Amino acid sequence: MIEFFAVPAAILGGSLLIKKRKLTDKQKIEKVFENARIGIPKNNYVQYPRFKSMRECENHTVYNYSLPYGLSSDLIINKFEPVFKDALDKHVVIEFNNKLSIKVYEEKLPIKWDYDINLIKPNTWEIPFGKSHDEIIYHDFDKYPHLIDGGTTRFGKTVFLKSLLHSLIYSQPDNVEIYILDLKGGLEFSKYDVYPQVKSVSSDILESYETLYFLVNELKSREKLFKEKGWNNVVDTPHKKRTFIIVDEGAELCPNFQADKRIKKVLLECQAALSEIARIGGGLGFRLIFSTQYPIKEVVPMQIKMNTVARVSFLVPQLVGSMVILDEEGAEKLPHIPGRAIYKTEKKIEMQVPYFKETGGIIIDQDSGKDRIDTANN
Numbered sequence: 001m002i003e004f005f006a007v008p009a010a011i012l013g014g015s016l017l018i019k020k021r022k023l024t025d026k027q028k029i030e031k032v033f034e035n036a037r038i039g040i041p042k043n044n045y046v047q048y049p050r051f052k053s054m055r056e057c058e059n060h061t062v063y064n065y066s067l068p069y070g071l072s073s074d075l076i077i078n079k080f081e082p083v084f085k086d087a088l089d090k091h092v093v094i095e096f097n098n099k100l101s102i103k104v105y106e107e108k109l110p111i112k113w114d115y116d117i118n119l120i121k122p123n124t125w126e127i128p129f130g131k132s133h134d135e136i137i138y139h140d141f142d143k144y145p146h147l148i149d150g151g152t153t154r155f156g157k158t159v160f161l162k163s164l165l166h167s168l169i170y171s172q173p174d175n176v177e178i179y180i181l182d183l184k185g186g187l188e189f190s191k192y193d194v195y196p197q198v199k200s201v202s203s204d205i206l207e208s209y210e211t212l213y214f215l216v217n218e219l220k221s222r223e224k225l226f227k228e229k230g231w232n233n234v235v236d237t238p239h240k241k242r243t244f245i246i247v248d249e250g251a252e253l254c255p256n257f258q259a260d261k262r263i264k265k266v267l268l269e270c271q272a273a274l275s276e277i278a279r280i281g282g283g284l285g286f287r288l289i290f291s292t293q294y295p296i297k298e299v300v301p302m303q304i305k306m307n308t309v310a311r312v313s314f315l316v317p318q319l320v321g322s323m324v325i326l327d328e329e330g331a332e333k334l335p336h337i338p339g340r341a342i343y344k345t346e347k348k349i350e351m352q353v354p355y356f357k358e359t360g361g362i363i364i365d366q367d368s369g370k371d372r373i374d375t376a377n378n
Contacts (some may be wrong), residue, residue, distance in 0.1 A: 004131050025052065025088055025104050027033025028061055032087050036080060040068045047071075049100055051234050059107060065100040073100055082333050091133060093163045095347070105133045111337055115354040118132045120170045125242065127167045128345055129160075129312065130351030139243065144237050144310040144345055145282035150295040150325040156339040156353050158188055160312065161177060161248055163356035165189075168244060169197045171355055175240045177346065179215060181208045185251035205252065209266050212273035215245060215286075219277060221285045234285035243286045245277060250292035275303035282307070295321040 023031065030051070033039060039048040048067035056062075067073060073096035084092040084102065091105040109132065119128040125141040139147070151157045168176050178198045182189040186203025193201045201209040231237045251257070253274070256265040260317055277288050278301075291307070292299050305327075313331035316322050322331035326344050334340050339353040 005218065014314050016210045025061065025090075026063055027053070028087050029084065029102060031078070032084055032277075036083060038071070038076060038080060040070045042068075047108060050374045052099060055299045056085045056128045060103045060105040061146040063102045063104065065102070066088050066101055067096075074270065076100065078328060091350070093133070093350075106115070108131070109340070109350065109352045111131060111352070112339065112355050113352060115166075115356040117170065119354070120167055121172055122172060127164055127171065128354065129164075130339075130341060132349050135228045137349060138210065139310060141287050145286070146278055146288040146304070146308040147310045147312065148300060148325055149289060149291040150300075150321065151293065151316055151331065153338075154338065155292060155314040157291060158313070159339070159356050160314075160341070161246060161289070162188075163354055164289070165198075165246065166191065168358065169195060172242070175198065176242055176244060178246065179211055181211065181245070181247045181253075183247070183249045184209065189246075205263065205266060205270070207254065209270055210225070211298060212270055212277075214247075215243070216273045216276060219281055219284060219286060222286075223280065227282060233283045239285060243281075244289065245286065246289045246291070247274070247275075248291045249294075250290050251294040254299050256298045260273060271301050275301050277306045296322040297324055300324055309345055312341055313344075314339075314341045341367065 007300075030048070033048045037046065039046040041047075047068035049067050049071070052064045052066055054061065054063050061264045067212065077094045081092060081094050084094070088104060091108055093103040093105075094102070095101045095156050113131060119136065121138070126138040127141065129137045129139045131137065141147075149157060149160065156280045163179075165178065168178065176197050178195075180189045180192065180198065182201055182203055183205070183358070186201060189201050190203060191199045200211055201296065202211045226232075226234075226237075229237070231239070234242075247253070253267055253270045255264045258267055274288065276288070278290075281288065286302070288308070290300065290304055295313075311326050313322060313325040315334045315336060316331045319329055319332050322329050325331060326348065328340060328347055328348075331342055334342065334350070337352075339355060341351055341353055343349045343351050
């Protein structure tokens, strides 16, 4: 028995002198397929995704695989993308378009990058949201009118809203009007009421109710105008004005958390107004941005969710938060980096939101006689 183990021991000792070969990214991907059992059992073996091709790009490499019949690409993308990231210790994006494409990036997203006025696309509704591995992410508010934004406090949600607000004013100073419901007592946005484009900043429930009551009446007036003109969608009309309603902190308008019956009734009317804006306001030029650090189903009204394609989620502590904001998992797995977020329309994109430093003010452009924002030091 001793001699039986002596030979393997000698072989093992010799093998330790041989340097272990480092696996390539392709080999690691296929190890993940095998170890995670990402395949279809057939008879006495498992059919795994089959390698088809590889393409090297400027900042990433794409590995393409065909899938065996019966294996869901959604399952791989939603459940196993983090597994590939851990195995390769690199950023990985998985997509499917007739084949499974696994993009492996050599460089990681920046931990921080500063907001720059040169990001602005003047006279458009395309607003810079963040930087992905491939490009600057722009959100077109004429294509996706409404936005749900959420995530844990201290991870960039409010900074993101402020950069968005400045971008809107810089890009469309003559055509944007903004109503802000700052339900943190006005602490974050009350200073912005000096901007001519900011029509009001509501700092409590009753002020928010008055603002929303006014906006619903405006909505009805504009709806009547559109009917008279035979217009269906503001994008296809000469009407250039866009009305933005920014809600920061949406949980304060949740009637479920209020015991006082009178206040509860006001909150129900606020939610009804927001739902109506989300439901019919998009085509009339109204743009709702609903933000919360408490992403639970009671906080985000169903009408807002159903009529909002675009979502931005920062880190959330639990899966339920990601499901409320994105309708799928992912935000609970984000790294603990302020400004790191997921942007979702048709697909999810991980991005780093620009850091916005508040140092600007209002100055007068002597040539045009119009107010403009001075954020030269931002």
